[in-house]
Amino acid sequence: MQNTTTNWLKRYWKWIVPMIFLLLCIIIFFVVSQNAPLRYGSVYLQPQLTENARLIANKNKEVQTMFGTLAKPNFLNFIQGEVFYSKDYQRVAVSVKLIGKKKNGILDYWARNIGNKWEYDSVAVRIKKPEKVRIVVFRK
Incomplete structure (x- = not known):
């Protein structure tokens, strides 16, 4: 009776190769996007920041006539937008x-x-199509 054992790498190469590929893709994503996931995540994890700005915009009569009632944004709405933090x-x-x-x-x-409180300097609502319109709701 012969004991034929194969090494671990030969047995599990079908799992190792995709896992290494997936890990490389994740690393490349974070290197290319720099700190974008952290910026978007930090704004998304502070819902009162965007919610208060949305409520300020909802109170404006011009916004109400042009857009109607504004819905609460979800995470995909944040990804379609932009987030910029100052250095500090x-x-x-x-x-x-x-x-x-x-x-x-x-x-x-x-x-x-x-x-620990966010104070708004400016809140504006805009559209791009069919024509560019910008409604400044609040400016300090």
Whole structure:
């Protein structure tokens, strides 16, 4: 009776190769995107930041007539927008896609962190098509 054992690498190569490929793809994604997942994630994990800006925009009569009631943005709406933090992470500029009852648009807001509270410098809603329209809702 002969004992034929194969080494571990030969037995599991079908699992190792895809796992290495997947790991390389994840590493390349984070290298190429720099800190984008962290920026988007940090804004998404602070829902009151975007929610308060959306509520400020919802109170504006011009926004109400053009867009209707603005829905709460989800994570995919953040990915379609932009998030920029200052170097000290005390200021943020966010553009997030908004879905209204009548039209869709983009909510732009600039805020700064004072203590543990976000204070808004500017809140604006805009559309690109069919023509560019920008409604400045709040400016400090």
